[in-house]
Amino acid sequence: MKKITPLIMLSLLLFTCENPSNSENAENTSWVFVANEGNYGSGEGTISMIDDAGNVYETDNLGDVVQSLEVYGNKLIVLINNSHLIKIYDITKNGLSMPGIEISTGESSPRDLVIVNDKVYFTNWNSQDVKVFNLFNYVIEESIAINGLPEDIEFDGEYLWVTVPHSDEFFSSGNIVCKIDIAS
Numbered sequence: 001m002k003k004i005t006p007l008i009m010l011s012l013l014l015f016t017c018e019n020p021s022n023s024e025n026a027e028n029t030s031w032v033f034v035a036n037e038g039n040y041g042s043g044e045g046t047i048s049m050i051d052d053a054g055n056v057y058e059t060d061n062l063g064d065v066v067q068s069l070e071v072y073g074n075k076l077i078v079l080i081n082n083s084h085l086i087k088i089y090d091i092t093k094n095g096l097s098m099p100g101i102e103i104s105t106g107e108s109s110p111r112d113l114v115i116v117n118d119k120v121y122f123t124n125w126n127s128q129d130v131k132v133f134n135l136f137n138y139v140i141e142e143s144i145a146i147n148g149l150p151e152d153i154e155f156d157g158e159y160l161w162v163t164v165p166h167s168d169e170f171f172s173s174g175n176i177v178c179k180i181d182i183a184s
Helices: 004-016
Strands: 032-036 046-050 056-058 066-072 075-080 085-092 095-104 110-116 119-124 129-134 139-145 153-155 159-164 176-181
Touching: 032 066, 046 066, 046 095, 066 110, 075 110, 110 153, 119 153
Parallel strands: none
Antiparallel strands: 032 046, 046 056, 066 075, 075 085, 085 095, 110 119, 119 129, 129 139, 153 159, 159 176
């Protein structure tokens, strides 16, 4: 019995120490993306990428105030406020495919976005509008004027809803919500 006990212990050790979910060998199947604004005027905004195992990776500096981002299919759409840019990245099993595609918003100061039917609707402070960006041809197709500084934007399945916390300059009163029919 004394000779069998070590053999049983050894076999248990060999067959129970295998870890099939080893994070070094497991393929990542999803990511969490976090916008890190950076300091205004510094150009140090980044994106943190968190993989399935909880590892955090950070991009190089992308621009001045990484304001908001949205995943759409295998793309990450990013608005960079004070750099007046849209950046589009392919999402791969290794993270973001760099350097991505960069589109100027024309000094508009983009804030928030929602994606509906392959179009990005995004709010803009400097131009006081909602711009419509086509994800097929990468062209800003339209601008919808807003009376004030638009901030948040949501889609309820029929209408866009845009918050306007300031009427025409920062710190002024506003506090309205605009309803936009995208079908018209």
